[in-house]
Amino acid sequence: MTEAILFSLFSITAVFFAVNVIFRRNAVHCALHLVGVLLSISGLFVLLNAQFIAAIQILVYAGAIMVLFLFVVMLLNVRGESPLLTPGAAKGFGFFFAALAFVELLWVALSGGGSEGTARPPAALPPGFGSPAEIGRILYSTWLFPFEVTSILLLIAVIGAVVLAKRKFA
Amino acid sequence: MQETVIPLLAYQILAAMLFTIGIVGVLVRRSALVIFMSIELMLNAVNLSFVAFSKQNGQMDGQIFVFFVMSVAAAEVAVGLAILVAIFRSRETANVDDVHLLKG
Numbered sequence: 001m002t003e004a005i006l007f008s009l010f011s012i013t014a015v016f017f018a019v020n021v022i023f024r025r026n027a028v029h030c031a032l033h034l035v036g037v038l039l040s041i042s043g044l045f046v047l048l049n050a051q052f053i054a055a056i057q058i059l060v061y062a063g064a065i066m067v068l069f070l071f072v073v074m075l076l077n078v079r080g081e082s083p084l085l086t087p088g089a090a091k092g093f094g095f096f097f098a099a100l101a102f103v104e105l106l107w108v109a110l111s112g113g114g115s116e117g118t119a120r121p122p123a124a125l126p127p128g129f130g131s132p133a134e135i136g137r138i139l140y141s142t143w144l145f146p147f148e149v150t151s152i153l154l155l156i157a158v159i160g161a162v163v164l165a166k167r168k169f170a
Numbered sequence: 171m172q173e174t175v176i177p178l179l180a181y182q183i184l185a186a187m188l189f190t191i192g193i194v195g196v197l198v199r200r201s202a203l204v205i206f207m208s209i210e211l212m213l214n215a216v217n218l219s220f221v222a223f224s225k226q227n228g229q230m231d232g233q234i235f236v237f238f239v240m241s242v243a244a245a246e247v248a249v250g251l252a253i254l255v256a257i258f259r260s261r262e263t264a265n266v267d268d269v270h271l272l273k274g
Contacts, residue, residue: 007176011184018188018211022195027203034207037188041214044184047176048225053233057217060240065210065247072251073203078264085198086267094197098190105186109179122175123228134230135237143234150241157245164252 006047014040025084027073031066038062049130181222188215202254202264206247213243 017036195208224232
């Protein structure tokens with residue numbers, strides 16, 4: 001019962017904040033509503049036995065990435081867009097294709113994802129599921145190579161950001 | 171007290187809704203900043219379904235994948251916002267309709 005109430009609460013707040021993210025005029029308001037979405041999703045992660053991922057979600061996403069966003073919003077000092085949405089036929093196409101994608105996603109979800117099927121009962125969770133110790137054990141054994149590649153990706157991103165920010169444009 | 175289990179389908183539908191909202195944001199908004207935020211929204215919807223499937227199957231590989239998605243998102247935001255700042259410095263706009271240098 002508690003789980004159902006918390007799931008409803010977090011999903012309603014997530015969707016509410018998400019709609020606000022894309023329809024607010026002020027970019028700062030958009031960023032703050034995005035923080036609301038991220039916090040709701042981290043609550044859902046806790047419901048899904050992913051405590052470590054939930055903590056990382058708050059620290060990395062709601063902490064670091066959103067601070068970067070807010071910093072750039074303040075730095076650019078963009079005035080409110082006078083037409084909020086893309087004018088003309090492009091807007092209609094946007095909503096149409098988004099609705100199409102939603103129908104497709106729902107269809108895939110409801111049809112049970114092919115032969116595998118989603119109607120199976122959930123598997124029994126092994127002890128320590130989602131704990132930092134278990135995550136670390138898998139990350140540094142099975143997923144060691146992708147983990148190292150990620151560190152190179154982050155290094156490239158740092159260098160790229162510095163180069164782009166320092167370059168003088170005509 | 172009977173503890174109810176939320177079905178996987180509920181999480182999938184929620185993820186589909188968040189992803190669709192992200193698509194709408196990318197397609198109809200004009201501010202490049204809000205488009206970036208919508209991309210974050212879509213990545214988070216995918217993360218949610220990864221974690222939901224991870225619990226459904228009792229395997230933690232989905233949670234590891236969320237870890238990688240987050241680091242790629244961090245890299246994407248850093249580079250993307252640097253590009254945005256560079257565009258703003260040269261053209262005084264963060265509006266994607268005004269940046270059409272590559273258009274013939």
